[in-house]
Amino acid sequence: MMEDIVTVFPAVTILRNEPLAHYTHTKTGGPADFLAFPTNIQETKSLLAYANQEKLPVTVVGNASNLIVRDGGIRGLVMILTKMNHITTDGQTVTAESGAALIEATKVAQAHSLTGFEFAAGIPGSVGGAIFMNAGAYGGEISEVAISAEVLTPEGEIRTLNQKELDFGYRHSSVQDYHDIILTATFALTPGDGKAIQAKMDDLNARRAAKQPLDLPSCGSVFKRPKGHYTGQLIQEAGLQGLKWGGAQVSTKHAGFIVNIDHATATDYLELIHHIQAVILKEDNVQLETEVRIIGEEPTAK
Ligand SMILES: Cc1cc2nc3c(=O)[nH]c(=O)nc-3n(C[C@H](O)[C@H](O)[C@H](O)COP(=O)(O)OP(=O)(O)OC[C@H]3O[C@@H](n4cnc5c(N)ncnc54)[C@H](O)[C@@H]3O)c2cc1C
Known part of the structure; x- marks a missing residue:
């Protein structure tokens, strides 16, 4: 069947x-x-x-x-959904299909001299993933610009959720609870100066490139920021930076990232994540929660 x-x-x-x-x-x-x-x-x-x-x-x-x-x-x-990727603008709003790259949406905003979206210029997700995660960087967050999202419910109905219904929190949106499929999202921005917007995007991207291991495969920050601590600092102070586990390694450039340096498997990643969580719990009494979403089945034993 x-x-x-x-x-x-x-x-x-x-x-x-x-x-x-x-x-x-x-x-x-x-x-x-x-x-x-x-x-x-x-x-x-x-x-x-x-x-x-x-x-x-x-x-x-x-x-x-x-x-x-x-x-x-x-x-x-x-x-x-990355082939579903149209982006349109209407006055001060940008509407994108969920598979559009968030980076492309920020470029469209800049091209129309709309400010407010610069923070997302280097986040390598899709618009749907960014709504799902309430992605954020450099003091900005999707929740500050997203005004609505069109979703497909698990039963197949199309609904429009307003900002309140999206119930954004730190790396959280209601879509995570209801298993909706995000189809489009609309962002409200403010008229600004195109050149200044571009300069800010360039600056944030340069800061990102200086701090993050962008030359190696990774999933960005593995863990959410625990209250009162910086994840990277906890990992560094525990002596875990640079630790290799199979083909995965705690990045030597940014301790909050795990990079794939030599044909890592998902099992390498997950074992390393569990090891880091166990060490930080023991040493600092802090429970690190994963930001990265972990899905799928365990491999069957051979
Ligand atoms: C180098 C690097 C840097 C990063 N920097 C940042 C950063 O600065 N800030 C930040 O917040 N994140 C950052 N990230 C993480 C990531 O880019 C964001 O979380 C992004 O929002 C994820 O989008 P995605 O399309 O890749 O989602 P995916 O990884 O494809 O999916 C993530 C989750 O969203 C769900 N999802 C995706 N699309 C939809 C949809 N249309 N409808 C319903 N559910 C959906 C998936 O089911 C999954 O559970 C970084 C990642 C990397 C690799």
């Missing part, structure tokens, strides 16, 4: 048993049974309806920059 999905949607690219390591920013992760790349809202809606009818579990992925997929992979249907 499941085999049918590829033939039911001839216009959509759907790959069978496709390694997600080809798509994740950590370059790790097991296979998806079916990996689909819808190009518009109607295709996404139809794929969800079909999956519901066939009782296939559905997982949605954006740019896979905040994701660890366990080495056993993901059963059912995975949809990567």
Whole structure:
């Protein structure tokens, strides 16, 4: 029965048993049974309806920059939305389909001399992933600019959520609780000076490049910032910076990142994460919570 999905949607690219390591920013992760790349809202809606009818579990992925997929992979249907990526502007708002790169949305804002989005100029996620995570950097956060998002509920209904309903918190939005699929998001910005906006974006990107290991695969900050502490500092002070675990390593440039230096597996990443959490709990009595989303199945023992 499941085999049918590829033939039911001839216009959509759907790959069978496709390694997600080809798509994740950590370059790790097991296979998806079916990996689909819808190009518009109607295709996404139809794929969800079909999956519901066939009782296939559905997982949605954006740019896979905040994701660890366990080495056993993901059963059912995975949809990567990055081909659904139109961005439009209307006066002081930017509306983007959820698969659009957040970085592209900030470029569109700059091109229209709209300010307020500069903080996101270097966040390598999609618009959907940024809403889901309430992504933020350099004192700015998606919650400050997002005014609404159009979502597809698990039952297949399209709804528009306003800012209040999105219930943003630190790296949290209501989408995490209700398993909606974000289709579009609208951001309200302010008229500004195009050159000044570009200069700010360039400055933030230079600061990012100076501090972060952007030349190596990673998922950004692995852990949320615990109250009253800096994660990187805790990890450094515990002597864990530079620690290698299989092909993964606590970045020597930024202790809050774990980089893939030598064909790491998701298991290497997860074991290293657990080790760091155990050491920091023992030494500092601080429970580090992961910011990175961990999904998929454990590998089966061989
Ligand atoms: C080098 C580097 C630097 C980074 N810097 C920052 C930073 O400064 N600030 C910051 O906040 N983050 C940062 N990140 C993390 C990441 O870019 C953000 O969390 C981003 O918002 C994730 O978007 P994504 O599209 O990659 O999401 P994914 O990794 O694809 O998915 C993350 C979660 O969102 C869900 N999701 C994605 N799209 C949708 C959708 N359309 N509908 C419903 N659910 C969806 C997924 O199911 C998953 O649970 C960084 C990552 C890297 C690799």
